[in-house]
Amino acid sequence: MPKGYWIAHVDVADPEKYKDYVAANAEAFAKYGGRFLVRGGQFACVEGANRARNVVIEFASYEQALACWESPEYQRALALRKPVSTADVIIIEGYDGPQPG
Template sequence: MPKAYWIAHVTVTDAEAYADYTKAAPAAFQKYGARFLARGGKTEHLEGTAHPRNVVIEFDTMTQALACYHSPEYQQAKSHRAHAAFADILIVEGM
């Protein structure tokens, strides 16, 4: 079964409020076996809309990744992010 990758492109608009998201989100990621491959490091924007923060998270399966996103734990964390950042998030199945 192929792995899945949660890819987030984020622009934080309120760092103090975003901190509440970063405190709450790890519970969901840990519960679903997430492994961070990239988080906020140096980027070179080549095409499309740029966001200053980019994150890639690996999951063992697409089912796990989607369960994490839809989990009560993540949705609670997401409620903190809603007023603190703009985000484009997608989950893609690996090969």
Template sequence: MPKAYWIARMDVRDPDEYAKYVAGTKAAFAKYKAHFLVRGGEFESLEGQERTRNVVIEFPDRETALACYNSPEYQAAKAFRAAASAGELLIVDGYDGPQPGE
């Protein structure tokens, strides 16, 4: 079963409120074995709509990624994110197939 990833692209309007979201997600992310691959950081926008904050979180599989999102712990924190930012969050399955050059 492939790993799954949350891909979030956000424009943060209220950093103080967003900080409450970040603090509130810790329990859910620990419980569901989240692993941050990208968490903010510098970026270059090459195509499409640019967002000010980009995050990629790895989970063991899609079931776990969905369980984290739907958990009471995450849903409580999500209210802070909704008030503080606008953007997109999606879950994508990882790829286990052949790579270029293989």
């Protein structure tokens, strides 16, 4: 079964208040098995638009990733993030098929 991922591109307007969101989202990610693969860090935008912060979170399945987003735990955290940031977020199923080579 393919894994599921959240891919987020975020601009943070208030870093101090954003910390409240970071603290609050831990409950949902722990409950649904979210694991950060990317959480900020250095990047190069080689094509298209970008935001200041990039995040990739891995889940055991697409269904778990979607359930985490829809959960009351995450929705409480999201209510803290929305007033202090702008984001583009997708939830996507991973790929388990053949690879080149």
